[in-house]
Amino acid sequence: MENKKETYSLNDDRRVRVLSPGAMVAKRFFRNRLAVVGLIMLLTMFVFSFIGGLLSPYDQDEQFYATTQQQQEYVGVVRNNDFRYTVADGMEFGSAAQAQFLLAQGKGESTFSYKDVTYEWVEEGADLYSIYANGTLLAFAAKDIVNEEEAALPFSVKYEALKAYVNGETSFTAEGASYELDEEGNIIENGAVIGYVSRFVVRSQENGVVISRDFREALEDAIETEVSDFVYTGEDGETYTYEITYNASAQNWSVLQTKDTYVYDRYASPSSRHWLGLDTNGMDMLTRLMYGGRVSLVIGFIVVLIAAFLGIILGGIAGYFGRWVDNLIMRIVDIFYCIPSMPLIIILGSAMDNAQMDSQLRMLYLMLILGFLSWPSIARMVRGQILLLREQEFMTAAEASGIRASRRIFKHLIPNVIPQLIVICTMSLGSTIITESTLSFLGLGVKFPFASWGNIMTDVNDAFVMTHYWYIWIPAGICLLITVLGFNFVGDGLRDAFDPRMKR
Amino acid sequence: MSNNTDYILQVKDLKKYFPIKGGLLSHTVGQVKAVDGVTFNLKRGTTMGLVGESGCGKTTTGRVILRLAGEKTGGEVLFNGQEVYDMSHKQLRGLRTKMQIIFQDPFSSLSPRLPVGEIIGEAVREHKLVSKAEFNDYIDNVMDHCGLQPFHKDRYPHEFSGGQRQRICIARALALNPEFVVCDEPVSALDVSIQAQIINLLKELQEQRGLTYLFISHDLSVVEHISDTVGVMYLGNLVEYGATDDIFKNPLHPYTKALFSAIPVPDPKAKMNRIVLEGSIPSPANPPAGCKFHTRCANCMEKCKHEAPVQKEIEPGHYVVCHLYDDAKDVSKKEAPHA
Numbered sequence: 001m002e003n004k005k006e007t008y009s010l011n012d013d014r015r016v017r018v019l020s021p022g023a024m025v026a027k028r029f030f031r032n033r034l035a036v037v038g039l040i041m042l043l044t045m046f047v048f049s050f051i052g053g054l055l056s057p058y059d060q061d062e063q064f065y066a067t068t069q070q071q072q073e074y075v076g077v078v079r080n081n082d083f084r085y086t087v088a089d090g091m092e093f094g095s096a097a098q099a100q101f102l103l104a105q106g107k108g109e110s111t112f113s114y115k116d117v118t119y120e121w122v123e124e125g126a127d128l129y130s131i132y133a134n135g136t137l138l139a140f141a142a143k144d145i146v147n148e149e150e151a152a153l154p155f156s157v158k159y160e161a162l163k164a165y166v167n168g169e170t171s172f173t174a175e176g177a178s179y180e181l182d183e184e185g186n187i188i189e190n191g192a193v194i195g196y197v198s199r200f201v202v203r204s205q206e207n208g209v210v211i212s213r214d215f216r217e218a219l220e221d222a223i224e225t226e227v228s229d230f231v232y233t234g235e236d237g238e239t240y241t242y243e244i245t246y247n248a249s250a251q252n253w254s255v256l257q258t259k260d261t262y263v264y265d266r267y268a269s270p271s272s273r274h275w276l277g278l279d280t281n282g283m284d285m286l287t288r289l290m291y292g293g294r295v296s297l298v299i300g301f302i303v304v305l306i307a308a309f310l311g312i313i314l315g316g317i318a319g320y321f322g323r324w325v326d327n328l329i330m331r332i333v334d335i336f337y338c339i340p341s342m343p344l345i346i347i348l349g350s351a352m353d354n355a356q357m358d359s360q361l362r363m364l365y366l367m368l369i370l371g372f373l374s375w376p377s378i379a380r381m382v383r384g385q386i387l388l389l390r391e392q393e394f395m396t397a398a399e400a401s402g403i404r405a406s407r408r409i410f411k412h413l414i415p416n417v418i419p420q421l422i423v424i425c426t427m428s429l430g431s432t433i434i435t436e437s438t439l440s441f442l443g444l445g446v447k448f449p450f451a452s453w454g455n456i457m458t459d460v461n462d463a464f465v466m467t468h469y470w471y472i473w474i475p476a477g478i479c480l481l482i483t484v485l486g487f488n489f490v491g492d493g494l495r496d497a498f499d500p501r502m503k504r
Numbered sequence: 505m506s507n508n509t510d511y512i513l514q515v516k517d518l519k520k521y522f523p524i525k526g527g528l529l530s531h532t533v534g535q536v537k538a539v540d541g542v543t544f545n546l547k548r549g550t551t552m553g554l555v556g557e558s559g560c561g562k563t564t565t566g567r568v569i570l571r572l573a574g575e576k577t578g579g580e581v582l583f584n585g586q587e588v589y590d591m592s593h594k595q596l597r598g599l600r601t602k603m604q605i606i607f608q609d610p611f612s613s614l615s616p617r618l619p620v621g622e623i624i625g626e627a628v629r630e631h632k633l634v635s636k637a638e639f640n641d642y643i644d645n646v647m648d649h650c651g652l653q654p655f656h657k658d659r660y661p662h663e664f665s666g667g668q669r670q671r672i673c674i675a676r677a678l679a680l681n682p683e684f685v686v687c688d689e690p691v692s693a694l695d696v697s698i699q700a701q702i703i704n705l706l707k708e709l710q711e712q713r714g715l716t717y718l719f720i721s722h723d724l725s726v727v728e729h730i731s732d733t734v735g736v737m738y739l740g741n742l743v744e745y746g747a748t749d750d751i752f753k754n755p756l757h758p759y760t761k762a763l764f765s766a767i768p769v770p771d772p773k774a775k776m777n778r779i780v781l782e783g784s785i786p787s788p789a790n791p792p793a794g795c796k797f798h799t800r801c802a803n804c805m806e807k808c809k810h811e812a813p814v815q816k817e818i819e820p821g822h823y824v825v826c827h828l829y830d831d832a833k834d835v836s837k838k839e840a841p842h843a
Binding site for chain 2: 020021024392393394396397398399400401402403404407411412415416
């Protein structure tokens with residue numbers, strides 16, 4: 001015996017390499033070029049998703065900001081070119097009379113009459129006319145405007161102030177009080193500014209914006225010196241740049257306030273910091289793709305694991321025990337085949353929306369639902385395979401050798417089902433990932449802040465985004481394509497490898 | 505039937521019917537009478553050949569004896585005087601080591617996912633026939649006896665030829681150290697040179713271990729070579745049964761005669777006197793009334809069509825079931841074969 005062993009060991013066991021069925025399958029698999037390509041594709045996606053996420057300097061829900069210059073219409077300025085009439089207290093100078101005055105002033109006639117009243121006017125200075133009726137000062141017409149700071153100014157103060165302003169005087173008296181007038185047109189009483197004279201009418205374009213005196217002066221200076229923009233620091237210390245544009249037809253100036261604002265950097269183009277740009281929330285696209293891949297792959301695997309677990313157990317029981325057990329389980333399978341899965345998932349998705357479920361919990365439920373819906377096909381396959389194997393003579397031989405049932409199932413039946421199982425699981429991984437992406441795309445699957453290739457692509461339902469920002473949706477689509485294609489290639493390769501008859 | 509210790513196996517009026525399910529509620533609409541009253545005794549250390557054309561129930565008989573085809577329909581199977589079908593599952597598991605089976609197809613009878621050492625040794629470990637320390641040597645020894653080499657243990661069935669696979673099957677059966685082996689056409693899937701090797705191996709092992717074989721085959725020359733006794737089956741019935749020499753030299757039943765006339769004689773000058781049977785074997789689901797063979801029998805009498813013949817011992821140890829021998833003297837004066 002010992003001698004024999006020696007000679008045997010020098011025999012062909014040294015020359016012939018012993019290949020287990022697993023090694024044979026691997027050998028055949030790696031001979032299939034398409035399958036190897038699929039495997040490389042899958043490995044790439046795995047590395048990208050699981051290791052890429054660790055290497056990325058950003059977090060999946062880290063938002064990036066950018067400063068942008070926001071322009072808004074701040075004020076509108078009109079230079080007053082029409083006479084404005086200020087009527088003395090208790091007097092009357094209606095608009096018809098005003099029109100008569102304009103006519104007379106235009107013709108150079110110093111008197112005019114309206115409704116049996118004869119009026120006369122006196123030019124007090126540039127664009128300032130006093131209008132008398134029967135020697136009483138009735139009103140004055142001016143192009144400059146007296147703006148009151150706080151309290152209303154009496155007629156005489158306004159009149160005297162304008163007179164002083166147009167004649168370039170620095171002080172005037174009215175009703176016994178003396179006032180000063182500075183170069184800017186400010187009316188000062190006892191050192192306090194009570195009003196000012198100006199030809200510009202400044203109106204704010206936004207509600208609630210109070211235009212300060214200082215700003216006005218700066219603005220008027222800018223208009224008079226004909227500069228197109230100026231910088232002004234307000235009382236609150238904020239410095240903005242203002243841009244002045246003159247509209248010749250309307251004869252007004254509009255002032256745009258240019259603000260530096262700090263906003264989410266939405267749809268930023270690819271750059272060295274963000275290789276695939278930023279998404280609609282200002283999050284790094286590449287990082288989100290990595291994390292999204294993680295979610296999509298993990299969901300795929302867990303769903304298939306759940307489905308395979310249920311499928312093997314139920315299919316195995318049905319196939320091994322047969323009779324009414326088989327009948328019952330197969331009818332359940334038939335019922336499951338009748339359930340339209342998409343509407344069901346959509347209904348459950350919106351139910352979860354309604355319950356405002358936590359994103360993480362939702363992901364878990366999604367996996368359970370998908371897994372629970374996809375076991376029947378695996379169960380059917382396992383059952384068929386076991387029915388086939390049960391009648392094989394090696395099963396009878398095992399029975400004839402008195403090997404116990406559990407060992408017959410786990411050592412003889414299951415290992416022979418595993419090839420088909422691996423193939424069907426690989427194939428269904430691809431389709432599960434597609435289903436998950438579809439649901440996430442529709443907003444019923446994985447929810448923000450978690451990324452998934454499906455919900456990354458959701459942005460594309462905006463046509464503008466689709467046409468202008470390719471980097472928002474094309475990379476996610478490519479990831480999905482590569483992964484599913486990889487699973488299908490590998491699945492095909494495995495099928496061919498497990499079954500030599502499939503060789504073309 | 506007495507519990508004679510000379511007999512390892514006693515089969516009496518064994519019946520196995522398979523139900524035919526049909527109709528709306530899948531109730532039983534008929535029965536396939538695969539084994540319909542088979543009676544024989546098998547002496548310890550001998551080989552019984554079981555011959556007959558395809559579909560006559562040879563294989564089913566073998567499996568029913570081993571209780572591998574569900575419950576029997578009727579009759580008795582006594583192994584060492586014990587009714588196989590009365591045993592509990594635990595007892596039956598113990599019995600499995602005593603009676604083994606070798607299958608026809610060496611390809612489907614080996615699980616493709618187990619290495620050969622595991623296939624052979626699995627049941628040995630399961631029944632704890634040898635201690636763990638001796639296990640490897642024991643398996644090597646069994647394999648050596650069956651013409652396999654120890655390094656074959658780590659290989660898988662797909663790496664072997666048909667003949668080697670059949671040796672693995674034999675090794676698997678013999679590893680349990682059985683007393684009785686059903687050889688279910690063990691050589692019909694092999695080519696002739698390998699057939700001879702396997703037959704000689706079986707004979708050798710029989711001599712060494714005192715095995716008893718039930719050798720099922722449709723190959724008459726193989727059966728003649730290996731068997732001590734021969735049973736001829738037709739449509740679930742054992743029509744003739746006796747010592748090999750008696751059966752081959754003096755076939756009594758018309759079916760046996762027809763069957764043996766088909767054995768080619770290796771002599772070109774010899775005149776073949778073939779009896780050609782007309783028609784094909786009737787359906788076992790609906791067998792003819794009376795003698796089942798009467799539809800094809802050249803010696804068919806009116807009686808044959810109505811009355812089923814009974815087994816008669818014409819010569820000592822030579823039994824036949826045929827109306828032609830109704831008038832002949834029954835040596836044992838009993839219906840049941842009993843030497």
